[in-house]
Amino acid sequence: MNTKLSINNTVDWTTTEDMVNNVKIDEVGVLDRVSLLATRSIKRESKLNALQKIISMCDLTTLEGEDTEGKIIQMSSKAIAPDPNDESVPSAAAVCVYPALVSTAKKTVKDSSVKVASVSSYFPSGQAPIESKISDTKFAINEGADEIDIVINRKAFFEGDYKKVYEEIKSLKDVCGDIHLKTILEIGELKTYENIKKASVIALCAGSDFIKTSTGKISNGSSREACLVMARTVREFQSYGYGMRGIKVAGGIRSAKDAIRYLVIINEELGTSWLSPDYFRFGASSLLDDVLRQIKKLKTNAYQSSYYFPRG
Amino acid sequence: MNNWEYAESIESEKIVNIEKKYGHFIEGEFVSPNSKKYLDTISPSTEEVLSSISIGDEKDVDFAVNAAKEGVKQWSKTSPSERSKYLFKLARLIQERSREFAVLESLDGGKPIKESRDFDLPQVAQNFFYYAGWADKIDLAWGSGISKPYGVVGQIIPWNFPLLMLSWKVAPALATGNTVVLKPAETTPLTALLFAELCDEIGLPKGVFNLVTGDGTTGSHLVNHKDIKKIAFTGSTSVGKYIQKSLSGRDVGLTLELGGKAANIVYNDAALDEAVDGVVNGIFFNQGHVCCAGSRLLVQEDIHDVFIDKLEKRMQTLRVGNPLDKNTDIGAINSKDQLDKINELVNEGVNDGGELFQIECELPKNGFWFKPSLFTGVQANYKIATEEIFGPVLTTLTFRTPDEAVEIANNTEYGLSAGIWTEKGSKILWTADRLDAGVVWANTFNKFDPASPFGGYKESGFGREGGRHGLLSYLKASS
Numbered sequence: 114m115n116t117k118l119s120i121n122n123t124v125d126w127t128t129t130e131d132m133v134n135n136v137k138i139d140e141v142g143v144l145d146r147v148s149l150l151a152t153r154s155i156k157r158e159s160k161l162n163a164l165q166k167i168i169s170m171c172d173l174t175t176l177e178g179e180d181t182e183g184k185i186i187q188m189s190s191k192a193i194a195p196d197p198n199d200e201s202v203p204s205a206a207a208v209c210v211y212p213a214l215v216s217t218a219k220k221t222v223k224d225s226s227v228k229v230a231s232v233s234s235y236f237p238s239g240q241a242p243i244e245s246k247i248s249d250t251k252f253a254i255n256e257g258a259d260e261i262d263i264v265i266n267r268k269a270f271f272e273g274d275y276k277k278v279y280e281e282i283k284s285l286k287d288v289c290g291d292i293h294l295k296t297i298l299e300i301g302e303l304k305t306y307e308n309i310k311k312a313s314v315i316a317l318c319a320g321s322d323f324i325k326t327s328t329g330k331i332s333n334g335s336s337r338e339a340c341l342v343m344a345r346t347v348r349e350f351q352s353y354g355y356g357m358r359g360i361k362v363a364g365g366i367r368s369a370k371d372a373i374r375y376l377v378i379i380n381e382e383l384g385t386s387w388l389s390p391d392y393f394r395f396g397a398s399s400l401l402d403d404v405l406r407q408i409k410k411l412k413t414n415a416y417q418s419s420y421y422f423p424r425g
Numbered sequence: 426m427n428n429w430e431y432a433e434s435i436e437s438e439k440i441v442n443i444e445k446k447y448g449h450f451i452e453g454e455f456v457s458p459n460s461k462k463y464l465d466t467i468s469p470s471t472e473e474v475l476s477s478i479s480i481g482d483e484k485d486v487d488f489a490v491n492a493a494k495e496g497v498k499q500w501s502k503t504s505p506s507e508r509s510k511y512l513f514k515l516a517r518l519i520q521e522r523s524r525e526f527a528v529l530e531s532l533d534g535g536k537p538i539k540e541s542r543d544f545d546l547p548q549v550a551q552n553f554f555y556y557a558g559w560a561d562k563i564d565l566a567w568g569s570g571i572s573k574p575y576g577v578v579g580q581i582i583p584w585n586f587p588l589l590m591l592s593w594k595v596a597p598a599l600a601t602g603n604t605v606v607l608k609p610a611e612t613t614p615l616t617a618l619l620f621a622e623l624c625d626e627i628g629l630p631k632g633v634f635n636l637v638t639g640d641g642t643t644g645s646h647l648v649n650h651k652d653i654k655k656i657a658f659t660g661s662t663s664v665g666k667y668i669q670k671s672l673s674g675r676d677v678g679l680t681l682e683l684g685g686k687a688a689n690i691v692y693n694d695a696a697l698d699e700a701v702d703g704v705v706n707g708i709f710f711n712q713g714h715v716c717c718a719g720s721r722l723l724v725q726e727d728i729h730d731v732f733i734d735k736l737e738k739r740m741q742t743l744r745v746g747n748p749l750d751k752n753t754d755i756g757a758i759n760s761k762d763q764l765d766k767i768n769e770l771v772n773e774g775v776n777d778g779g780e781l782f783q784i785e786c787e788l789p790k791n792g793f794w795f796k797p798s799l800f801t802g803v804q805a806n807y808k809i810a811t812e813e814i815f816g817p818v819l820t821t822l823t824f825r826t827p828d829e830a831v832e833i834a835n836n837t838e839y840g841l842s843a844g845i846w847t848e849k850g851s852k853i854l855w856t857a858d859r860l861d862a863g864v865v866w867a868n869t870f871n872k873f874d875p876a877s878p879f880g881g882y883k884e885s886g887f888g889r890e891g892g893r894h895g896l897l898s899y900l901k902a903s904s
Contacts (some may be wrong), residue, residue: 117696136695137694137695137696137697137848138698138699139695139696139699139848139868141699141868141869142696142698142699142700142702142703142868142869144705145700145702145869146699146702151537152543152751153431153751154431154434154753155431155432155434156432156433156434156753158432159430159431159432160432161430162429162513166429263702330696345698349698365651380429381742385427385428385429387426388428388429400496422483
């Protein structure tokens with residue numbers, strides 16, 4: 114237990130408010146750094162290593178109204194063995210589903226290493242009273258969720274009620290206890306880097322284990338710039354003695370190349386201790402297939418058609 | 426498991442074709458030197474000999490100046506729109522062959538391929554495009570009163586940005602109707618020689634661009650030649666002063682772009698993470714071989730410890746090594762001489778009482794290398810606080826108030842550039858107003874644009890390069 118933190122790894126509101134009011138960020142600098150890091154050339158064994166890491170960090174996701182038990186079983190078994198023909202390919206970190214499908218996912222992943230993450234708190238809009246969000250979360254946990262992905266209250270955020278944003282996350286963390294809490298900022302709605310940094314601070318102080326870019330439900334999902342801002346906030350948080358927290362990037366990350374660029378940001382801004390599924394995740398549905406294709410390409414020197422890989 | 430090393434990703438050298446030996450480029454062709462003397466140009470990252478270049482003696486320079494003098498006759502009769510076409514051709518050809526130029530620049534000079542590829546070459550092409558656009562609009566720039574070219578212009582360029590400095594000088598000189606004798610630095614002549622090949626390829630009229638390679642003596646022959654009408658020099662302040670003395674009493678135009686010891690002022694209300702990146706870029710870009718490098722960090726006293734901690738951690742992520750590796754951030758020091766000079770000044774800094782931090786990294790066995798370094802606990806009277814080191818060495822000074830920051834920033838014989846880091850717009854304007862520097866960057870550093878004039882105050886030189894003002898450096902006032 115970190116002595117600087119209160120129960121559930123939270124930072125008190127007065128300190129949090131102080132940090133939020135002191136947020137400083139420069140857009141030009143953020144853009145410069147991200148474009149420089151995008152020129153890193155990752156080849157051969159370091160590329161293979163990266164691709165395998167990306168799979169092990171993947172939260173394989175489906176969050177659709179049309180999701181059924183059949184779909185969840187299929188995706189979950191893919192998460193366990195993404196490429197049954199290649200034993201060096203690791204399992205995904207987790208599957209990410211709606212609360213109503215947690216039990217199905219849980220039954221499929223059984224005692225494999227794959228975790229079941231559930232979105233909750235009236236994902237994706239979060240427009241519901243806190244009581245509803247709590248019961249939504251409790252339900253997912255009772256169904257067996259190992260991890261909970263919530264959204265921040267953007268209504269309160271834009272109305273300037275940061276304390277409400279903080280309190281809601283904190284009460285949901287109370288419900289979660291030891292269960293991993295990932296807090297979605299929805300950076301595409303927050304728009305400015307200053308807002309993204311403020312929301313990151315609030316979410317971390319309120320006890321989130323991870324901060325996450327997007328629900329994947331809006332067109333401006335994740336961005337590498339937001340990832341950099343969040344990484345720097347996480348770094349600062351650690352420098353205050355509040356411990357290590359994780360980052361999940363989700364929303365529109367479809368190519369292995371893009372994913373590697375995210376990994377470079379984490380590697381160079383936070384260091385190798387963050388290069389593990391305990392501290393960095395990708396939320397994605399189609400990314401996995403491109404990563405599998407790239408691994409095959411590295412090993413066989415030929416691109417293979419998608420029908421060589423099992424459907425998720 | 427968490428470990429992740431980047432594998433080497435080497436840009437292929439195969440694209441460049443380096444001759445064993447080069448002559449001068451005079452009157453549209455490569456000619457053997459009258460001196461019959463050559464010197465080796467080596468790769469500073471391996472010490473491998475790349476080629477032998479001619480050392481121009483008095484006669485060689487005389488041939489070149491005479492060729493340029495002949496060249497003026499035709500070039501001054503060439504219509505401005507025709508001159509413009511030649512410059513556009515050069516710009517396009519440079520773009521087409523930019524990878525070749527970039528590899529050559531990194532081989533010969535030691536700078537990371539990332540920089541020669543993403544900074545130097547795009548800037549070079551842009552400069553030619555920019556001045557190609559001005560060639561037929563000179564009257565619009567400064568009115569028809571100022572429109573006469575000097576004639577034969579001698580240009581002496583440094584080794585830190587060889588081709589970029591060539592473009593800063595050659596493009597405006599040709600656009601305004603002058604002809605050129607260029608003397609590249611002795612350690613980095615190869616891209617200028619390739620540029621000469623391009624001039625031949627596009628059929629630039631003979632004598633318009635002439636190139637004499639060599640060392641300092643070659644340069645001094647050029648400066649002292651009787652038919653030179655203008656000298657444009659970029660390099661050290663000491664050589665600049667020598668040139669100015671040599672030209673006194675003669676009707677020869679002069680522009681000088683010399684040294685610097687720029688202050689990078691970080692206020693306590695700056696976005697610190699981004700300021701750290703900016704400070705790192707300010708001093709470690711091109712191994713600190715940058716005249717406008719932010720080599721003096723002025724940090725507000727109350728954030729000193731936090732800032733230095735962040736800075737040291739960020740510095741530790743810099744990747745030092747093979748300039749041709751696409752992931753290299755810091756390449757080789759340009760020459761043995763420069764490395765010796767850096768070592769000497771850094772040792773002096775330590776002896777004076779400065780606290781030296783150097784990153785932990787392995788340096789290649791051959792070649793010239795220096796670890797990215799940071800001095801703290803530096804006093805204003807230490808040599809490292811005043812003298813230009815021209816290497817990857819940052820010195821830190823502290824201040825208490827904006828007034829004091831400005832006072833320290835201006836407390837130097839130089840005045841080329843400065844940086845300001847704060848989130849308050851009003852403070853940026855207040856500070857910039859009071860800094861004696863040719864370029865002041867705010868919340869960024871080392872940003873260049875061909876449309877923006879560049880040049881110094883005080884002993885950093887005079888005259889401007891780039892932009893509309895850059896044309897004036899090659900035009901004589903007349904009415």
